[in-house]
Amino acid sequence: MPAILAWHDAHTLNPRQFEAYEEELCTRALGGEAVLGFLRLSRCALMGAFEDHRRALRLSYVGDRFPIIRRRTGGGSLSLDPGTLILVLAFPSPRESVKPLAELMADLCAPLLQALGQYGLGARFDAPNDMTVEGRKIGSGFLLRDGDVVVFEAALALSLDVEELLKTLRLPLEKLSATGILAARDRFAPLTAHVPDLKAAALHSTIATHMAQTLGLSSRRERPPRPAARSATTSTEDPLPDVSAFLKTPGGVVYIDVCLDGATVHRAQFTGSIHGANPKTWARLSDSLLGSDVARLGATLDRALEGFPDMIGIDRADIVYLGALCASRYALSRHLDVFAARQITIFSPDRTASAPDILAAAEVVLLPYCAKPSWCKWRHRDGCSECGFCAVGEAYHLGRQRGLQVVTITAYEHLCAVLADMKRRKVSAFLGVCCTDFFLKRDYAFVDAGIPALFIDIGGDTCYTLRLEEAAYAGRFEAEASLDARLFAKVLHWRDRLRADHEPEVGGVSGPNAIL
Ligand code: SF4
Ligand code: SF4
The missing domain is CATH 3.30.390.50 (CO dehydrogenase flavoprotein, C-terminal domain)
Known part of the structure; x- marks a missing residue:
């Protein structure tokens, strides 16, 4: 380990310089130096090392407005402008002296928390990688061990354009807290909101001092490197x-x-x-x-x-x-002979239930109101007259025919109430229809209920692609998603066969976690 942490302020870089900048710091770490840099990036989307741009970003908004670049460390993508302070730290760390990464992440975020403490902020580490002030996010850390080198990167929000962030990233607009729905704006706590007269130079120096102490080094300021700009490397093909x-x-x-x-x-x-x-x-x-x-x-x-x-x-x-x-x-798509079956999601809280287990046990069908036509008088009500004008009516018909309870979910609170009731009644399993984004971002509602389910993905315009989640959760989303009636019917017919034959296993999958 070197004796000195060399640190610098690289000021604002063109995003296309960032790759060469990271490379230079990592090369120095490989050569035995510990280096810390502070920088800002002009407007860009900075993706995590493993993120898929199609899933992480709203590409229709990003377009040619600003570059998409990728960092070396994993974790989520960021919407950046010079209001975010970026920190890049690279240092040699022999493999044998390795701590678990989760511990190392907490250790390396600590100097930033200490520095924030000097402004009177009770900032804390929120695993796996967030830094928060009174429950609101102020920054994040990202970590990579590459051979004998550790790279730690952090983003600290000094000021924040929430509107741009929401347009750039495919994030939920709000999240549930103990007190209800928090607006996206309330999820973040940019530093200048707490410290309006913040002096960046003093902040950098304080963080560098604490970081050097954490690493057991002394600190020395150096001239910043001048990395070359490279063309964007993120493939969209x-x-x-x-x-x-x-x-x-x-x-x-x-x-x-x-x-x-x-x-x-x-x-x-x-x-x-x-x-x-x-x-x-x-x-x-x-x-x-x-x-x-x-x-x-x-x-x-x-x-x-x-x-x-x-x-x-x-x-x-x-x-x-x-x-x-x-x-x-x-295997589901082969078994049902419908390509779209590849969009079916198995939700088994303890990971033991197979698709046939869940389907055979399903007692309830949950449908989203967004799949009903906007003109339908049942759109925002639980129920359907089966008038024959949409696929939801077909789903109601097929479900009711089999004695299944069919419910239209009309708002997020309604979903929570229905799931709580199902849990109370000890419902064994259910068949749900919703968009994958909803399942991913609201999975805690299903995790809390703990009821195994099969989810059929809906197509068409979802409130996530249209950025209308808040309206949707309140039951005010006006666009129409589409329910695949053919797939829904095939799934219910399979349920009939499973219940008639007690069909034990389909598809011949065996081995660890065979679930179909
Ligand atoms: S089938 Fe049901 S949901 Fe569809 S339009 Fe008719 S009443 Fe509305
Ligand atoms: S989140 Fe929006 S698009 Fe997805 S199922 Fe709910 S209302 Fe429909």
């Missing part, structure tokens, strides 16, 4: 996958996308807001799937993950289950 799956973990959402030749994997990719892992490791894991049978993805991953390195908030069992979810989606 990845092929669309044949089958995908996602899993929400404490470390972020992780996706697997697979392109197939028959049932053989010829391309696989992991993406998401995953913290800590090295891109080379993920690439190796993806390569290990090439040539394998998609139906056995869980088992193949289980073998390939032997000795997989430490990550934050995601473990081997998560990745194996993700592979099994992907295999089950593929």
Whole structure:
């Protein structure tokens, strides 16, 4: 370990200089130096190392307005302008002296929290990587161990254009708290709102001093580097996958996308807001799937993950289950003979229930009001006269025919009340229809209820793509999403067969976490 932490203020960089800037600091760390830089970036979207631009960003808004760049560290994407202070730290750290990444993340965020404390702010670390003041986010840390080098990056909001952030990132507009729905604006606490006369130079110097202490080094200020600008490297031309799956973990959402030749994997990719892992490791894991049978993805991953390195908030069992979810989606589409069945999501709170288990046990169907026509008098009410003018009527008919309770969810509070009632009545399982964005961003409502479910994704304009989530949760979303009536009917017919035959297992999937 070196004796000195060399630090500098690189001021505002063109986003296209950022890649060379990171590279220079990492090269110096590889050569045995510890280097810390402070910088701002002019308007850009800064993606996490593993993020998929199609899932992380609202590309229709970003367009040619500003560049999309990618950093070396994982975690979520950021919408940046010079109002955000970026910190890049690179230092040598022999593998044998490694702490778990989750601990290292907390340690390296601590100097920033100490510096904020000098402004009278009771900032705290909020695992896995956030820094908060009174529950509101002020910054985030991102971490990478690459061989014998550690790279820590952090973003600290000095000022924040929330409107731009919401237009740039595919984030939920609000989140639930103990006191109800918090508006997106209330989720963030930019530093200048607390310290209007903030002097950046003093802040940098204080953070550098605390960071040096944390690393057991003395600090020395240096001249900033002058990195060359490079062309943007983020590809927007990845092929669309044949089958995908996602899993929400404490470390972020992780996706697997697979392109197939028959049932053989010829391309696989992991993406998401995953913290800590090295891109080379993920690439190796993806390569290990090439040539394998998609139906056995869980088992193949289980073998390939032997000795997989430490990550934050995601473990081997998560990745194996993700592979099994992907295999089950593929098997579902084969079994139902509908390509769209690859959009069905299995929700098994304890990861033990298979798709047939859940379907055979389903007692309730939940439908979203947004799939009803905007002119329908039942649009914002629970119920349907089955007038024959839309797919929701068909779903009601098929469900009622089978004695299933069919409910139209009319608002977020209504969903919570319906789930609470189902939990109280000990409903075994349900069939839900909603957009994937809703499931991903509101999964805690389903996790709280703890009832296994199969979710059929809806198509068309969703309130997430139209940025109308707040209106939607209040039951005021006017656009129309589309329910795939053919797929819905096939799923219910399969349920009939399962219940008639007590069909135990379909698709021949076996091995770790076989779920279809
Ligand atoms: S089928 Fe039901 S939901 Fe659809 S238009 Fe008719 S009444 Fe409305
Ligand atoms: S599009 Fe909006 S209203 Fe419809 S299911 Fe998704 S979140 Fe709910």
